[in-house]
Amino acid sequence: MEQHEWNVTAEEHGERIDKVLTVYETEWSRTQVQQWINHEHIKVNGKPVKRNYKVSTNDHITLTIPEPEELEVVAENIPIEVVYEDEDVIVVNKPRGMVVHPAPGHRSGTLVNALMYHCQDLSGINGVIRPGIVHRIDKDTSGLLMVAKNDHAHESLVNQLKKKTTKRIYKAIVHGVIPHHHGTIDAPIGRDYTDRQKMTVTEKNSKDAVTHFTVLETFKNFSYVQCELETGRTHQIRVHMKYIGYPLAGDPKYGPKRKSLQINGQALHAEILGFTHPRTGEDLLFEVPIPADMSQQLTFLRSQ
Numbered sequence: 237m238e239q240h241e242w243n244v245t246a247e248e249h250g251e252r253i254d255k256v257l258t259v260y261e262t263e264w265s266r267t268q269v270q271q272w273i274n275h276e277h278i279k280v281n282g283k284p285v286k287r288n289y290k291v292s293t294n295d296h297i298t299l300t301i302p303e304p305e306e307l308e309v310v311a312e313n314i315p316i317e318v319v320y321e322d323e324d325v326i327v328v329n330k331p332r333g334m335v336v337h338p339a340p341g342h343r344s345g346t347l348v349n350a351l352m353y354h355c356q357d358l359s360g361i362n363g364v365i366r367p368g369i370v371h372r373i374d375k376d377t378s379g380l381l382m383v384a385k386n387d388h389a390h391e392s393l394v395n396q397l398k399k400k401t402t403k404r405i406y407k408a409i410v411h412g413v414i415p416h417h418h419g420t421i422d423a424p425i426g427r428d429y430t431d432r433q434k435m436t437v438t439e440k441n442s443k444d445a446v447t448h449f450t451v452l453e454t455f456k457n458f459s460y461v462q463c464e465l466e467t468g469r470t471h472q473i474r475v476h477m478k479y480i481g482y483p484l485a486g487d488p489k490y491g492p493k494r495k496s497l498q499i500n501g502q503a504l505h506a507e508i509l510g511f512t513h514p515r516t517g518e519d520l521l522f523e524v525p526i527p528a529d530m531s532q533q534l535t536f537l538r539s540q
Contacts, residue, residue: 238301244291247440253280253289257299259427259441266432277302309338309364314350319522324389324515325382326351326368329524332378332501337366351383358383359390370394371468376488376501378527379406380509392514397468403510404465406473407452407526409503409533410482411496414451414459421447421476425469434489435471437479445469447476455537458485458497462507474502485533497533505530 248256254269257278269278269287276284278299280291291297317329328347335342338349348367351358358368361384368383370393384390396402426442428434437445446466453460459482463473471490477483478490485491487502497503510521525531 240299240301242297244293244295244297246293248291249293250290252287253278253285253291253297254287255429256291257297258432259429272299272301275302309348309352309367310344311352312344312349313353314345316347316350316354317524318354319380319524320520321355323357324385324513325393326355326385327380327382327509327520327522330373330378330381330506332376332527332529335375336372336381337369339365347381355385357385359385359387361387361390371397373506374471374474374502374504376486377406377504377506378530379506380522380524381506382509382511384514389514393511396511400466401512403508403521404468404506405508406463406465407505407507407530408461408463408473408477409485409497409530409537410459410461410477411457411485411492412459412482413454413457414461414482417451419449419480421445421449421480423476423479425472425475435469435475437475443467443469445472445476447473449477453534453538456540458537460534460537473504497536499529499533503530503533 254266257269258264258266272278273287280295280297318326319329320327330347335346338346360367362369368385370382370384370390373379373381382393384393423437423445424439424442425435425445426438426440428436444467448464450462451459452462465472474484474487474490483491484502484504485497486499505526508523513520
């Protein structure tokens with residue numbers, strides 16, 4: 237079982253405990269934290285509390301995360317575009333609209349379901365729900381994803397991500413005309429206090445996040461950009477581009493309320509992926525073109 241401990245700061249005094257804990261770890265949802273509270277996996281000063289408990293300065297919080305339930309993940313004959321494969325790694329071109337791994341509401345039709353049909357030897361480090369998955373891209377983002385076929389490859393690829401030695405370059409269409417050609421966004425990202433389903437740029441309980449961008453083309457009301465990730469935070473490009481005033485076209489979470497372009501989801505594509513092969517040490521670099529719907533939107537914008 238995984239153990240966590242915290243002492244409440246004066247700044248957090250009076251906040252609900254479920255809110256405080258979802259700020260500490262952005263991957264935990266408020267619903268998940270509330271379930272842990274209900275089952276007494278979370279205690280304050282050694283005693284269980286209600287989920288509406290308001291913390292006090294110097295409260296000592298302990299969390300014992302139970303072992304996850306092993307849910308059956310069924311292999312499904314779903315076509316996937318395999319860009320590269322050997323005995324250690326698979327590189328796939330994920331289509332827009334496909335979820336990477338099973339989760340509530342998406343038990344089937346995911347990339348993991350497809351990978352399990354395609355091959356049987358995925359890394360077991362992340363358990364049955366996320367076998368082989370070392371990083372993710374959002375459901376409505378298309379593009380390249382690397383997957384580990386054994387635990388040695390998994391650990392190697394994760395370490396490369398942590399050391400920032402992988403290359404991850406995206407193409408995106410954003411609202412607004414960016415007046416300069418290059419830029420770097422160095423702004424920490426954490427959970428949004430007002431909307432737990434969103435991330436935001438914040439100094440409080442955040443992680444460092446760096447995105448480098450280059451403007452490739454500008455149009456009447458949009459720009460076509462290339463973004464290179466130095467870090468890999470949740471929704472990083474979407475949050476960073478919104479932060480500087482140029483949100484992604486078609487982004488339902490961070491973009492304008494009005495429909496912008498005729499595209500189902502954010503206009504974001506993971507075009508280039510590079511890493512060192514975990515067994516041979518060879519530097520590998522892969523590139524896949526933007527999908528047809530993004531290409532069509534660029535053609536439309538150029539005609540305006």
